[in-house]
Amino acid sequence: MSAIRSTSSAPTLPFSRALAPARAVESGWHRTVRRFRRNPLSVLGMGIIAMFVLTALLAPFIAHPVERNPYMMPHSGYAPDPQPPRPGHPFGTTEEQFDLFYGIVWGARTAFIVALSVIASAVAIALVLGSVSGFYGGRVDEIVMRIVDIVLAFPGLILAVVIVAVLGPSVRNLIIAIAAVEWPTYTRLLRGEFLRVRDMEYVQAARALGASDLLIIVRHVIPNTIYSVLILASLNMGSIVITFAALSFLGLGVPPGYSDWGQLISLSRNWITGTAGDPFTFWYTLIIPGTAIFLFVLGWNLLGDAFRDVFDPRLQGSR
Amino acid sequence: MTTFIARRLALLPFVAVGVTVLIFSLLQFLTPAMRASLYIHDPKQLNALPDIIRKYDLDRPVYIQYWGWLRQVLHGDLGWSETAREPVADAIRGYFPATLELGMYSFACILALGIWLGTAAAVNKDRALDHLSRFTSISGASLPTFVWALLLLMVFYGHFGWFPPGRLSLDADLYVRGGQFHAYTGLMTIDALLNGQWWIFWDAVRHLVLPVATLTYYLTAVLVRITRSSMLETLRTDYVRTAEAKGLSHHVVIDKHARRNAMIPVITLGSLLFVGLLSGVVITETVFNLPGIGRWGVGASQQLDIPAVTGFALVFAGLLVLANLCADVLYAVVDPRIRLR
Numbered sequence: 001m002s003a004i005r006s007t008s009s010a011p012t013l014p015f016s017r018a019l020a021p022a023r024a025v026e027s028g029w030h031r032t033v034r035r036f037r038r039n040p041l042s043v044l045g046m047g048i049i050a051m052f053v054l055t056a057l058l059a060p061f062i063a064h065p066v067e068r069n070p071y072m073m074p075h076s077g078y079a080p081d082p083q084p085p086r087p088g089h090p091f092g093t094t095e096e097q098f099d100l101f102y103g104i105v106w107g108a109r110t111a112f113i114v115a116l117s118v119i120a121s122a123v124a125i126a127l128v129l130g131s132v133s134g135f136y137g138g139r140v141d142e143i144v145m146r147i148v149d150i151v152l153a154f155p156g157l158i159l160a161v162v163i164v165a166v167l168g169p170s171v172r173n174l175i176i177a178i179a180a181v182e183w184p185t186y187t188r189l190l191r192g193e194f195l196r197v198r199d200m201e202y203v204q205a206a207r208a209l210g211a212s213d214l215l216i217i218v219r220h221v222i223p224n225t226i227y228s229v230l231i232l233a234s235l236n237m238g239s240i241v242i243t244f245a246a247l248s249f250l251g252l253g254v255p256p257g258y259s260d261w262g263q264l265i266s267l268s269r270n271w272i273t274g275t276a277g278d279p280f281t282f283w284y285t286l287i288i289p290g291t292a293i294f295l296f297v298l299g300w301n302l303l304g305d306a307f308r309d310v311f312d313p314r315l316q317g318s319r
Numbered sequence: 320m321t322t323f324i325a326r327r328l329a330l331l332p333f334v335a336v337g338v339t340v341l342i343f344s345l346l347q348f349l350t351p352a353m354r355a356s357l358y359i360h361d362p363k364q365l366n367a368l369p370d371i372i373r374k375y376d377l378d379r380p381v382y383i384q385y386w387g388w389l390r391q392v393l394h395g396d397l398g399w400s401e402t403a404r405e406p407v408a409d410a411i412r413g414y415f416p417a418t419l420e421l422g423m424y425s426f427a428c429i430l431a432l433g434i435w436l437g438t439a440a441a442v443n444k445d446r447a448l449d450h451l452s453r454f455t456s457i458s459g460a461s462l463p464t465f466v467w468a469l470l471l472l473m474v475f476y477g478h479f480g481w482f483p484p485g486r487l488s489l490d491a492d493l494y495v496r497g498g499q500f501h502a503y504t505g506l507m508t509i510d511a512l513l514n515g516q517w518w519i520f521w522d523a524v525r526h527l528v529l530p531v532a533t534l535t536y537y538l539t540a541v542l543v544r545i546t547r548s549s550m551l552e553t554l555r556t557d558y559v560r561t562a563e564a565k566g567l568s569h570h571v572v573i574d575k576h577a578r579r580n581a582m583i584p585v586i587t588l589g590s591l592l593f594v595g596l597l598s599g600v601v602i603t604e605t606v607f608n609l610p611g612i613g614r615w616g617v618g619a620s621q622q623l624d625i626p627a628v629t630g631f632a633l634v635f636a637g638l639l640v641l642a643n644l645c646a647d648v649l650y651a652v653v654d655p656r657i658r659l660r
Contacts, residue, residue, distance in 0.1 A: 147337075150338060151341065153334065153338075153639055153643065155598040156594075157601060158597060158598060158616075164620065165619070165620030166345050166346065238460075238461065246463060246464070246465060249602070250605055250620075251617070265466060265469070283473075290463075290466040294463075294466065297461040302457075
């Protein structure tokens with residue numbers, strides 16, 4: 001919290017502040033909340049994500065696990081045709097009778113686990129490479145940034161497809177593949193931030209006091225770069241889940257029956273034309289998982305935009 | 320100008336080498352026996368696997384292997400694809416036209432629609448059209464390509480029956496393979512016209528509408544955002560105000576003064592758009608059963624057809640290097656400040 005205060009607390013602001021005397025003593029936190037609440041779309045995004053977080057956390061209570069591995073969707077029988085929503089199966093069942101409701105609820109958990117693991121790995125790599133690269137510069141910086149350029153030049157999905165093809169499909173390998181695609185973005189961002197912060201007065205002050213490089217990086221530089229990482233990560237959550245679902249949809253993902261939205265959508269592929277008389281007979285097999293993934297990504301996109309508006313110091317004061 | 324392009328050209332080999340190193344290092348996760356499959360051109364050679372491993376140094380240090388592999392790739396020898404049942408190089412030649420056709424039409428639609436909508440949104444800021452464009456870009460960024468593609472199929476193929484998946488209908492396909500049809504370019508729409516077969520042309524177009532629409536919606540969203548913000552910035556500049564003050568008509572100011580300068584960041588990001596297009600092509604081809612490189616690559620990845628996957632990655636990497644070069648050159652052509660630097 002201290003970082004927000006230091007960038008937006010009242011005393012450091014120009015005197016235009018005096019025009020609003022009622023809020024003269026407003027703390028940084030209140031200011032953040034007020035700014036956040038002003039945009040109805042941010043609130044909507046927040047609401048959507050809160051709903052998904054609750055669903056993911058309470059998954060065992062919302063959809064009681066039947067199989068030994070709770071991520072495997074229960075299925076009643078092996079009848080090939082999807083069945084419409086009915087008591088016991090509020091969202092209907094897919095081909096081979098996997099329960100859609102169960103898949104959606106536990107799929108939210110899968111989405112969070114995958115996205116957070118990818119971001120955690122990407123940030124870990126970026127912290128090491130970005131700090132070495134940005135803080136010390138020189139030849140190391142040159143080499144790291146050229147590697148970043150090359151990986152970034154490659155279409156993410158295709159690189160991920162190649163990595164999964166080589167490593168073999170599993171949730172863990174998918175996370176590795178997507179992290180391998182995402183780390184350059186974070187490395188580039190963190191390097192830039194390190195470069196920016198490196199020459200700040202407080203870093204020089206710390207150095208003058210005799211602090212070691214490691215201490216300066218951990219105590220002074222990283223805390224001041226974390227907000228830009230947070231903004232990027234929140235904008236990135238949605239696209240990571242889309243990539244994961246896309247790989248799953250392409251048949252390069254999780255094992256059959258694993259709760260994952262991409263797989264649910266690929267299970268609908270054979271049924272989109274419906275029956276002879278009614279083309280929309282099996283609408284639920286596509287619309288329900290499609291809506292889940294759309295809302296998830298939309299929520300993160302709205303929230304990411306809001307975070308950017310609220311936290312980005314360059315935009316502060318402009319609103 | 321020439322020095323600028325020469326400098327960019329000099330950089331290309333490094334990027335190309337970097338990409339091959341990237342692909343090759345990924346292959347190192349495989350066992351020597353699996354990597355040996357890269358050098359097999361005929362399933363009969365499988366018995367001689369140990370000999371192949373020895374012959375191609377697959378049990379020797381990495382840099383020796385890399386050099387051997389690179390030499391072979393440069394000779395156009397990419398191994399045998401089990402999923403396509405032909406050498407990888409031939410498979411690429413066979414699948415590429417469908418991908419090119421899809422990408423070409425989509426890119427044209429994306430550019431036209433994206434730039435138009437982006438400009439219109441900036442000019443009509445905070446009016447209905449702007450809200451429409453914002454809605455398109457937010458929803459386009461949030462709706463995965465494959466969900467959108469399946470929705471389109473559900474409505475326009477399932478319900479209306481207008482636009483079927485695949486590349487051609489059965490009778491058209493039979494005619495094309497029948498021997499009287501001459502494949503000049505491999506692009507079905509153009510070949511049909513060159514052969515004077517209008518019905519095949521219409522059939523090919525009918526099969527292209529939905530895939531092109533899918534890619535267009537997904538990528539226009541990105542382009543509209545870039546164009547709009549760049550255009551808004553340009554509209555605020557002094558020279559635009561001067562042009563307005565001189566009494567020039569609104570259209571001249573927008574089309575001749577503002578948009579040209581607003582296009583500069585759009586071109587820089589155009590190569591990014593191309594990257595998105597390549598990713599999108601993979602999914603679109605799979606959903607619509609188009610026999611292109613993307614669908615073949617995905618099928619190969621599912622079945623551990625490593626030579627095919629390598630070939631697929633190399634083709635896309637090559638396209639990408641080419642696109643970056645085009646963007647750079649175009650950038651210099653459009654903006655004299657770059658050229659003269």
